[in-house]
Amino acid sequence: MIEKITDVKLNVRPVFIGLVHQYYYEGPCRFGKGEELEKDYDVFMNSELYKQFQKDVAENMPMDAVNMMDPIYVERDDWFLTDEDMFRTMAKDIDQVDYYLFSFGIGRGDIYLEFAQRYHKPQGVMPAQCCEATVNTSAVRARGLEAYAYRSWEELARHMRVLRARKALASTRVMVVTRFNSSRSFSSSDNLVDLNYVTEKFGVQFRYQNFHELMDMLTVRDPKTNPTLPGREACNLTEKDMKEVERLADELIAGAKEVRMEREKLEKSLKGYVLVQKLLDRNGCNAYTMPCPDCCSTRRLNHEQLTFCLTHSLNNENQIPSSCEMDINSVLAMAIMENLSDKAVYMGNSNPVLYRDGKMVTMQGFGQDQLAAATDEREDLYLVFHSTPNRKLHGYKEDSKAEYSLAPFANDQGFGATIRYDFTQDAGQEVTLLRISPDAKKLFAAKGTILAGSGAERTNCDQGFFMKIANQEDFFYKHINFGNHLVVTYGDYVKELQMLGESLGLEVVTA
Amino acid sequence: MSIIKKKSGLLMYQKKSAEYMEQLQTTPYPDLESLHQDLYGFILSKYILLGDVTDIYDLTELAELSVAKTIQMPKEDSKQLDGAHSCEGTTSAMNKKVLLLMALQKGLNIKFSAQNTADLTDTRLIAQEVWKLLNTK
Numbered sequence: 001m002i003e004k005i006t007d008v009k010l011n012v013r014p015v016f017i018g019l020v021h022q023y024y025y026e027g028p029c030r031f032g033k034g035e036e037l038e039k040d041y042d043v044f045m046n047s048e049l050y051k052q053f054q055k056d057v058a059e060n061m062p063m064d065a066v067n068m069m070d071p072i073y074v075e076r077d078d079w080f081l082t083d084e085d086m087f088r089t090m091a092k093d094i095d096q097v098d099y100y101l102f103s104f105g106i107g108r109g110d111i112y113l114e115f116a117q118r119y120h121k122p123q124g125v126m127p128a129q130c131c132e133a134t135v136n137t138s139a140v141r142a143r144g145l146e147a148y149a150y151r152s153w154e155e156l157a158r159h160m161r162v163l164r165a166r167k168a169l170a171s172t173r174v175m176v177v178t179r180f181n182s183s184r185s186f187s188s189s190d191n192l193v194d195l196n197y198v199t200e201k202f203g204v205q206f207r208y209q210n211f212h213e214l215m216d217m218l219t220v221r222d223p224k225t226n227p228t229l230p231g232r233e234a235c236n237l238t239e240k241d242m243k244e245v246e247r248l249a250d251e252l253i254a255g256a257k258e259v260r261m262e263r264e265k266l267e268k269s270l271k272g273y274v275l276v277q278k279l280l281d282r283n284g285c286n287a288y289t290m291p292c293p294d295c296c297s298t299r300r301l302n303h304e305q306l307t308f309c310l311t312h313s314l315n316n317e318n319q320i321p322s323s324c325e326m327d328i329n330s331v332l333a334m335a336i337m338e339n340l341s342d343k344a345v346y347m348g349n350s351n352p353v354l355y356r357d358g359k360m361v362t363m364q365g366f367g368q369d370q371l372a373a374a375t376d377e378r379e380d381l382y383l384v385f386h387s388t389p390n391r392k393l394h395g396y397k398e399d400s401k402a403e404y405s406l407a408p409f410a411n412d413q414g415f416g417a418t419i420r421y422d423f424t425q426d427a428g429q430e431v432t433l434l435r436i437s438p439d440a441k442k443l444f445a446a447k448g449t450i451l452a453g454s455g456a457e458r459t460n461c462d463q464g465f466f467m468k469i470a471n472q473e474d475f476f477y478k479h480i481n482f483g484n485h486l487v488v489t490y491g492d493y494v495k496e497l498q499m500l501g502e503s504l505g506l507e508v509v510t511a
Numbered sequence: 512m513s514i515i516k517k518k519s520g521l522l523m524y525q526k527k528s529a530e531y532m533e534q535l536q537t538t539p540y541p542d543l544e545s546l547h548q549d550l551y552g553f554i555l556s557k558y559i560l561l562g563d564v565t566d567i568y569d570l571t572e573l574a575e576l577s578v579a580k581t582i583q584m585p586k587e588d589s590k591q592l593d594g595a596h597s598c599e600g601t602t603s604a605m606n607k608k609v610l611l612l613m614a615l616q617k618g619l620n621i622k623f624s625a626q627n628t629a630d631l632t633d634t635r636l637i638a639q640e641v642w643k644l645l646n647t648k
Contacts, residue, residue, distance in 0.1 A: 035610055035614075036610070038613065040613055040616065041609055041610075041613060043625045044608075044609040044612055044613070044628050045599070045601060045605060045606075046625070047625050047626075047628045047629040048601070048605040048609060048629050049599060049600060049601065050629065051629035051630075052600075052602075052605070105599040105600070106598060106599075128600075129600060130598035130599075130600070131598060
């Protein structure tokens with residue numbers, strides 16, 4: 001079974017550190033009246049505070065994003081001794097914990113600090129605790145360790161989603177289909193420069209699948225007879241798989257506003273999708289990419305009459321980050337955004353919309369006519385286009401009412417199924433654009449607003465949307481440091497990406 | 512005008528709570544219900560709600576009512592009821608409850624277990640615990 005990126009949850013351990021004064025006294029850090037200065041008062045009050053902490057956690061943590069572990073209670077007294085058993089108790093099952101949420105007051109910050117120094121786990125102080133958040137976050141951070149604090153439970157919940165996205169990234173295992181090499185295709189020289197660094201930095205793993213072996217497996221036959229793997233039992237499609245191909249074709253055709261290609265050719269592309277699912281499972285992977293031009297030039301895609309555009313669309317609909325052109329940067333951005341937003345993302349070539357002598361400079365068939373049909377906007381425009389939109393752009397759990405059609409990629413022979421999506425139906429939609437820099441040291445996190453779709457009625461890669469951005473010049477001269485494809489997510493997640501960048505040690509460039 | 516707007520009002524509640532405590536100390540209660548009846552009077556006196564409330568048993572709700580009543584008081588008088596709060600995040604409701612438990616411990620010579628005091632969220636649950644502790648003396 002493919003372990004989906006969106007199923008990743010953050011394991012959070014709440015820890016309460018109580019303080020019990022042993023004797024009656026008052027002074028600069030102990031105050032109260034009468035019985036409030038007795039030992040039992042602290043004993044009972046700790047019990048109340050611990051219960052309130054558990055209640056706050058249960059009521060405020062984003063349970064769709066976190067897995068709350070059993071809370072832990074430890075206590076010290078006003079001797080201020082540091083007990084080894086206390087650390088053993090707090091560190092129970094530490095290998096399963098992703099984040100520690102502490103509640104404590106004065107006289108226990110040293111325990112919080114020592115916990116960070118001992119275990120090097122992300123930890124934070126619950127919101128609205130007097131003084132301890134600033135005292136101890138600064139203390140831990142000054143030692144190069146990870147600590148957080150929040151003004152409210154809402155801010156804490158947002159941060160939990162960000163750390164969950166970081167964990168999802170670390171849980172990403174990309175199946176990279178290869179022909180010439182394992183790091184870039186002949187259209188993606190803006191790919192990540194050093195995948196070993198990416199593995200060390202983000203925890204992402206890369207596993208490789210030979211393109212020719214994959215293509216042989218598209219044929220239903222004795223799996224020991226593939227030319228590339230003679231005598232070895234490969235993962236060929238089966239008759240049962242072909243039933244799934246038919247089922248998917250029925251579903252896609254039934255939901256489409258218009259079908260502009262032969263069913264037989266749609267099924268050939270769906271064979272690619274079904275086979276990729278089997279290979280992802282077999283390779284223990286949950287993300288996918290392949291090098292379009294490298295594979296194209298083998299002529300085998302033409303021979304088998306398919307492209308993998310539809311595979312990318314359906315993968316992303318099914319919470320499997322999947323990018324064109326062996327663009328590994330985009331796969332990772334997709335893993336982040338699909339986990340963070342719970343929405344399927346889109347990706348595309350991204351270019352500034354330019355005018356010369358008052359007329360739009362046409363790019364790949366996108367011109368003034370398409371834009372003018374929807375809007376009079378001319379300033380600060382960008383164009384994003386690719387043939388891998390999907391039906392879950394508004395959310396995995398949304399019952400999408402968006403219209404789509406089916407059309408071929410190949411203009412001449414009519415093969416290579418693509419979902420055609422008129423983005424004009426989402427005009428006014430705010431989007432977040434993300435790309436990781438080739439050196440994996442920066443994030444480009446930008447915002448735009450869809451103005452008009454274009455190309456849904458055509459074939460090939462020529463579909464996408466025009467969007468309005470804040471400042472085209474600023475955007476473009478930042479964009480060129482990151483690379484072509486931008487991953488598009490519906491909604492505004494720039495703040496979350498800034499927080500993610502901070503937690504990953506990346507510079508976040510916004511536009 | 513609130514009854515507790517004068518210091519004499521406060522003294523009345525203190526007197527009533529002392530009377531209820533004496534009753535709790537000396538009465539051989541045949542059942543939990545009768546214990547709860549006097550305990551409830553004691554709690555309402557402590558929360559300065561005696562005579563104002565008849566069928567509210569939730570301690571948090573009682574504490575809220577008590578605070579609402581208290582803040583109508585002149586500053587000098589209210590000081591006598593409201594203890595200073597630490598920076599631990601304690602609330603008035605928690606404070607009132609903890610002081611109530613301590614008063615019951617001392618008055619009845621019983622010992623609550625810190626393991627379950629946070630779960631005693633209602634006057635009837637406190638009565639059950641007191642009943643149990645009195646009968647295991």
